[in-house]
Amino acid sequence: MSDLLSQDFLTALISGALVASVPLLFASLGELISEQAGVLNVGLEGYMLFGAFLSFVIAYNTGSELLGLLGGIVAGAFGALIMAVLCVRMNLDQIVIGIAIILLAEGSTSLLNDAAYAETRPSLGTPSEFAIPLLKDIPILGESVFSQHWIVYVGIALAFFVRWMLLRTSAGLSLRAAGEQPQALDVAGVSVVKTRMLATLCAGALGGLGGAFLVIVGAGSFTPFITQGAGFIAIVIAMLSRGRAPWTILGSILFGISLSVATALQLIGISIPTDYVQMLPFIVVIVVLVLFARRSYLPSALALPYVRGER
Amino acid sequence: MKVKLLELGRAVLIALIPIILALAAMGVVLLTLGRDPVSFYNDMFQRGLFEWQGFQESIIRSAPLILIAAGFIVAFRANLWNLGADGQFLLGAAMTAGLGASLLGSIGVWPMLIVTMLVSAAVGGAWTLIPAYLRGSHGVNEIITTLMMSFIGIGVANVLVKGPFRTDVGGVARTDVIPFDDRLPTLFGTRIHLGFLIALAAIIGVHILMTRTSLGLRLRILGANPRAALHAGLNPLMLTVIAFAISGALIGLSGSIEILGIQGSFRADFNPAFGLLVIPLVFLARLNAIGSLALVILFSVIQIGGESAARQAEITSDILLVLVAFILFFMAIFEYFRIMRGQEPGYVPAEVMDRLRAGGDADDHGTPEGALQSGPGDSDGAGLKGTENE
Incomplete structure (x- = not known):
């Protein structure tokens, strides 16, 4: 039992959980922004895959992590651009197009990966770490929390920035109005379509960044279907956060722990089936919902196209 | 009658145009990859449609998909998002695979087939109870709850298969295999099994349920406007639970059929993720049962034929995902232009359009x-x- 508190185990657990949770954090933040504006990105998983693949190609060929991460943002935003044009601009069905984007991303990245890297199976070097001075000397936490890739800290800061943006800026007000009362926003002279397209692109960019993190910091190489449902988990986290951005940190870490705890336990010789652990957070959330059921708050115009003049 | 035939012809033509466009776009992709699109498509349709063996495969593949489509139609018509199909499907499959072989010894073939199908349907239906209750009584969004229940269902199915249901035979974790002769019987000397007829009956039954019965009408009122439903003296909680239960039961049954008809046993981590593929088909058919049936069979032809064509062209079969994505994009865009021009869209018969x-x-x-x-x-x-x- 004392093994459970050993330094190695705790370090592995915390740092593993952090690495597993950061892609969820970015993706769920993006999804949260776009849900606030009334767009449900079923295709989030697809944005992440696009981001993961392009970031790998760029990081592998240039050797630059930063360029790779930027490539992830661009690729994710590209996926979201499809969504923005077809669903926000042309009012096509958000679920059908979202699923089509996932299938396109899965198929095309697997195809390109097969064409380019099937024989060589290249991988990236170990990711760089950014150890925060002084804090890195704290036992356990120093090695796990304060010696991570710099993008981890960016993600955490971003959650608070998004909160500030949504609640305290006029852009945030427009975003929320687009999801809550699009007519009112239109009357106020702000374009609902533009606002929603921007929000969708945010979801794409952040989802793509999450995918890039998955490859560059997490796995070190691209494999087809690498996201393994992370996009859907991120949607769940975003919805459970009910529009409050900092909650995505909590949600992501909860799910991140469950995705990584089995690996950490193996370090100290305890082997439990991953199936149990990975179900756990979902079971907890369901139990909490059953016990304290209350209306899950979502913007009232979520997933509904906006047609001017229509009631 | 003549008019109806004409309309049907038009509907078929309209459905074909986006598919042809998607095939053309895919042809460009194949060309850039240095493959010959003509021979790819030739292989695909030969194998999936025109060769008798391949066509049977396509029909066999379509059976579980048709049941899933039927399940979606019931829920979606009632304006309930059942996004938990994968969990319901796998639980149904795990129950059938886990109980099948042992029941076979104790009660014989036919009782085993019937009992496993019923159990799987019951489990699939029961798996929707929590989301249905939360939605019906507290308005908790069912997209989140069904998705979460789906993840839990996938986990539970695997825990069952790796634990209590695991076969004593060594090797990969899997259930006991139901012998080939004791699975669903094949029809009329073909390889197509009874599951296809069950699926057909189910989707026609759903069509009748939704369009010709009072329960169907009540479900559609609930879907169209929950407030109106309440106003009309309907019980939204009850209706929500019923719609979800039927939906989950059909999808659970689909998992059972997949095992009893094709797989024979459940290997750990088996997950064909059919749910995600069927949802857009059902939507493009505008939640119409007959339209969904046609699209699902077409999709099965593309899958079966495409897998073989991809093998021939030495390319990953994931290329089919791209093809399906193209079809969805073109269908959606095509529909947009029809709406723009004020024409009624036409993937399905006129009364639904x-x-x-x-x-x-x-x-x-x-x-x-x-x-x-x-x-x-x-x-x-x-x-x-x-x-x-x-």
Whole structure:
């Protein structure tokens, strides 16, 4: 039992959980922004895959992590651009197009990966770490929390920035109005379509960044279907956060722990089936919902196209 | 009759155009990859449609998909998002695979087939109870809850298969294999098994249920406008539970059929993720049972034929995902231009075409039934846009 508190185990657990949770954090933040504006990105998983693949190609060929991460943002935003044009601009069905984007991303990245890297199976070097001075000397936490890739800290800061943006800026007000009362926003002279397209692109960019993190910091190489449902988990986290951005940190870490705890336990010789652990957070959330059921708050115009003049 | 035939012909033609466009776009992709699109498509349709063996494979593949489509139609018509199909499907499959072989020894073939199918349907239906209750009584968004229950269901299915249901034979974790002769019987000397007929009966049954019975009408009222349903003295909680239970039961049954008809046993981590593939098909058919049936069979032809064509062309079969994505994009875009030009969209027979999603015809036709349509403000946030009211 004392093994459970050993330094190695705790370090592995915390740092593993952090690495597993950061892609969820970015993706769920993006999804949260776009849900606030009334767009449900079923295709989030697809944005992440696009981001993961392009970031790998760029990081592998240039050797630059930063360029790779930027490539992830661009690729994710590209996926979201499809969504923005077809669903926000042309009012096509958000679920059908979202699923089509996932299938396109899965198929095309697997195809390109097969064409380019099937024989060589290249991988990236170990990711760089950014150890925060002084804090890195704290036992356990120093090695796990304060010696991570710099993008981890960016993600955490971003959650608070998004909160500030949504609640305290006029852009945030427009975003929320687009999801809550699009007519009112239109009357106020702000374009609902533009606002929603921007929000969708945010979801794409952040989802793509999450995918890039998955490859560059997490796995070190691209494999087809690498996201393994992370996009859907991120949607769940975003919805459970009910529009409050900092909650995505909590949600992501909860799910991140469950995705990584089995690996950490193996370090100290305890082997439990991953199936149990990975179900756990979902079971907890369901139990909490059953016990304290209350209306899950979502913007009232979520997933509904906006047609001017229509009631 | 003549008019109906003409309309049907038109509907088929309209459905074909986006598919042809998607095949053309895919041809460009194949060319850039240095493969010959003509021979790829030749292989695909030969194998999936024109060769008797391959066509049978396509029909066999379509059986579980048709049942899933039937399950989606019931829920979606009632404006309930059942996004937990994978969990329900795998639980159904795990129950059948786990119980099948042992029941076989104790009660014989036919009772085993019937009992396993019923158990799987019951488990699939039961798996929707929590989301249905939360939605019906507290308005908790069912997109999240069904998704979460799906993840839990996938986990439980695997725990069962790796634990209590695991076979004593060594090797990979799997259930006991149901012997080939004791699976669902094949029909009329073909390889197509009884599951296909069950699936056909189910989707026709769903069509009749939704269009010809009072329960179907009540479910559609619930879907069109929950407030109106309450006003009309309906019990939304009850209706939500019923719709979800039917939906989950059909999807659970689909898992059972997949095992009893094709797989024979459940290997750990088996997950074909059919749910995600069937949802857009059902939507493009505008939640119409017959239209969904046609699209699902077409999809099966593409899958079976495409897998073989991809092998021939030495390319990963994931290329089919791209093809399906193209078809979905082109169908959606094509439909957009039809709405723009004020024509009724035509993937399905005429009587269903009338009612569009909120975006389309509320202004164009200004029907009095528009009052039943849920406006942006009425919805619980996850409103189905396509509501059909009659």
